[in-house]
Amino acid sequence: MKTQHKDIDKFLPYGELIRGFANQSYLSKSDLKKSLRKRGIFFTNSEKETLVPCISTLLLSPTEFDDLRTCQNTREDNIKKNTSRLEWHSDKSIIDTLTDFSFQNIIPDDGINFWFNSEPSISVLDKNQDTIAIDYEIERHDLNKSWYESKNIFKGRIVVEKVDDNEIKFIKSYTSFESNFVAENIQRSLVQHFKAINIVQEDKELKKILFGDFSNEDRIVFFYRLSSYMQNSIYFTFKDIINMEFKPDDNVPLPKQIDWMENKSALKLKGNQIHDTFFIREKEYHPNLQFWEMESSFDFTYQQHKGSCNVVFSFRDFPTKGNNAEFEINISNFSLENGSDYSTKDKSHIKNALLDLFEAKKDDTYRNFLKHIESKKESAT
Template identity: 35%
Template sequence: MKKSLKSIDKILPFGEAIRGFLNQSFLTETDIKLFLRNRGVFLYDYSKNNSVSFITSTLISPGEFDSLKESQGTREDNPKRTNEIFQWEGDKTLKEAINENKSQILTALIPNNCNFRLLSTPIVHFDSSNDNEAKIILEIERDDLNKSWYESKSSFKAEVFLNLDTTKKQLRLTKTHTSEETKQVLSILSKNLKSSFSDRGYIDKSKKAENIIFKDFTHENRFYFLFNLANKLNNNVLKVEYKDISDIEFKPDPSIQLPDELKWMNDKSKVILRGKSIQNTDFLLKTDNYQLLILWSVEALYRFDIGGIQGTFTLQIGFPDYSRNDYEEAELIIVPNKCYIFDRSHVMKKNEITKRLLDEIDRIKFDIYDKFKSA
């Protein structure tokens, strides 16, 4: 969440004054590429080393600057959901296990030499009716590098929901972050939890946590997993109705020779399809083609009716980190992109609706994962 601006409405940066802003992590090369193309500027190399230098040598309009600022708000305000599962070997309740060494779990969460800090000590909330459920909530504050003219500080919240299933003997961590900084903090918190619990014999230190990562699937089964995960989000209680797949990102496997009908994809490092009913595109209806293509992301459109509150929303479901250098350890990340409420007089907030919808997809995704993961 961005804090009060000091001079953003009075200054339109240009030249070297905008370089620090453009180099911030929330502005990707794709954002800058789109910005330049909207200007009618096409570059051979859109890396920041090249594109940022080009922009600093020109003037930008107030509208263009607003579009760049919006890239930060859109990307960093959306909650992103990931999971980890550990096999539980102890007899203690989750509440007892956390309280035994809470200080170790909540200490040293901030990396050295970084530009952000915890706003306060993280809070652990225990479920009043269930000693095997807990939530850890934290908030960080980031110093923005270009605070002389843009924003001096931004704050971001994150949380970990812990659930101990004593029947399955599983401890599940559901991590929700927004910014890259909160993602780093949750990663450290997860390691602290594992270290504390393994020291006491509640989990096996030698066993990796189970999470859903890119390399867990064959090319073919990754299609089935992502498509099934998208269209299985049909729930009568929340009245969620799957409507369509509106966006997919993939590329041909460079090690496989493509048939004539797919040769148009040769040498493509990324193919993005957007529109209606993408899953019904001719070459995607032929499931034999799945083994030739590397899919890493789908966007699905839904309609919902929660207690009479109706609207639509989209979910981005996939392995976004794979698109950066073919990272096969990329983790499944689910991001709600758009939520629109038809009647805006309703007091229920979009973030409340989003949380309920994310909770629902969390409920089903591991069952679908078990069905399609590689043996």
Template identity: 70%
Template sequence: MKQEHQHIDKILPFGELIRGFANQSYISKTDLKNFLRIRGIYFNNSEKENLVPCLSTLLLSPSEFDILRDYQNTREDNTKKNTSRLEWNTNKTISETLDNFSFENLIPNEGVNFWFNSEPQISILDNNPNKILINYEIERNDLNKSWYESTNIFKGKIEIEKVSENEIKITKSYTSSESNLVGDNLQKSLLIHFKNNNFVQKDKELIKILFGDFSNEDRIVFFYRLSSNMSSDYFEFKDIINTEFRPDPSISLPDEIDWMNNKSELKLKGNQIHNTFFIRKKKYHKNLQFWEIESSFDFEYSNYKGSCNVIFSFQDFLNSEDKSEFEIAISNFSLHDSTDYTPKEKTEIKNKILDLFEQKKDETYKNFIEYLKGEK
């Protein structure tokens, strides 16, 4: 999330300063159109290249600039989630095991331009001492950026939940490479802490969902279960709209798809992708390494209705291959009657919907593992 310039309360920008501020991706064309309408200025064409020059000719009052600041401050980077599990070896609650946990050494002392902007916070969820949340915020300073971009705040969190007598689940949520790095270091530090205090046996490690856990065929089945076969009381599958894959370089391709030879990355976008012949026909699955599928869903939760795309991905596959970790994220999120909600409210609703998809993903994964065990 963009963080305000430290002296922004003393600044009332105009001209080129307001042009640069308004051109940020965090301020949408709808935001600008609504803002200008308050001033009595109406546009048939609502593209930013028309709206921003008009805005830059105005002298804003402090309260008007506050409106633009609010548009900026409530925009969040897209949240990604991944989960891991760990064998548990104590009768103590998770809350009790964290009494003397230290947050030291989670960020390198040298070579980075970010830091904690406050001490990470540990809290109990739902009055359950076996359901713990650790929230943290990272501040990054880019001295080569413009006055409105130089400081950024990135949020992250770790949720720890006891799911059975001998197992805990750890869910990491992050919004940037910085908060992801801190989240990974926090997980490692928690594991060391648990082992040193005999809450976890010395030979146990975090069990993650990794690309290399699946055969090429099974990975495609898993993706299907997360898309065309996944619905709940709160959301309904519509279509697969994007896939990323490549031919497995260790296996010779059949003649029908030999045009894929020497391709290191392939993408399919559109509608009814799952009916493409080399995806529909199982005989080709052993030849293909899929690492991402994006699907569209309709959702209805509480009083909220809308649609979104969900990205199921081994995000770092091209760099880490078999060690890349599975994660989910929401894109293209929209609410019915969206003008009734502030940007901050939309972000909160989006994260609630992401939590629902994460829960269903976890259930789908467990059922799929049982299916694979049955197959063997």
């Protein structure tokens, strides 16, 4: 999340300074239109290309600039989540095993332009002390960025849950490369700590959901189950698959019907009813295609709230990490009925609660899918 310049209360930007500030993605078209309307300035064209030049010609009052600053500061970064598991051999509560755990050396001293802006905190989330959360914030300074972009704050969280006396689960939430980097290092340090106190065996490692864990055919089935099995939830109603990203598998010859895909490094389908495209619908083509991302749309009813959202299920880093790309989910689009009645903070809270529900359902779907694959192997032998 972008934060304010340290001298923001000491000067009032204008001209090119306010142009760059207003062009940020954190300030929406509606934010700018609202500010201009207060001045009695109205546009039929509401694109930023029209609004930003106009607002940059004005000398804003301190109050007007503070209103824009408030809009900037209430924008939340998009949270991504993934889950991993670890074999565990102890009847101790998780919090009791962390009495001497240290966050030292999580972030290297050299070659890094970010750091903890405070000591990470550990909190207990259940009365049995078997679910804990590690929350942290990191601060990054970019000296080559504009005055309004030079300082960034990124939040992250790792929830560690004891499933039973033989297994624990890590749920990682992050918003950026930096917060994911820190989360990975914290998880690695936790595993080393558990091994040092003989709770985790030396040869055991985190079991993540990786691209290479699936055959091409099984990966497509897994993606479909993530959408269709949400129907079993009391909160979500599946609407459509609206985006899929894939490529032909370079190690498998392409059938003649889809040989036009040859030498394509990435293909993207956007629209409606994508799953009815013939080379997705016809299973004979599945061994030839490597799908790494699917975006689906849902309606939701959560407590007294109703709305719609798009969820991205993705091995996002597949183009660079290949088989080692880790699976993650995030909510890419989110709207509430009567959305103007909600504060930005309330919207963010509801969105994050929905993401937690999707993550839990995804975890159940994956566990059941592993059983499906295992039974399929047994049937083949």
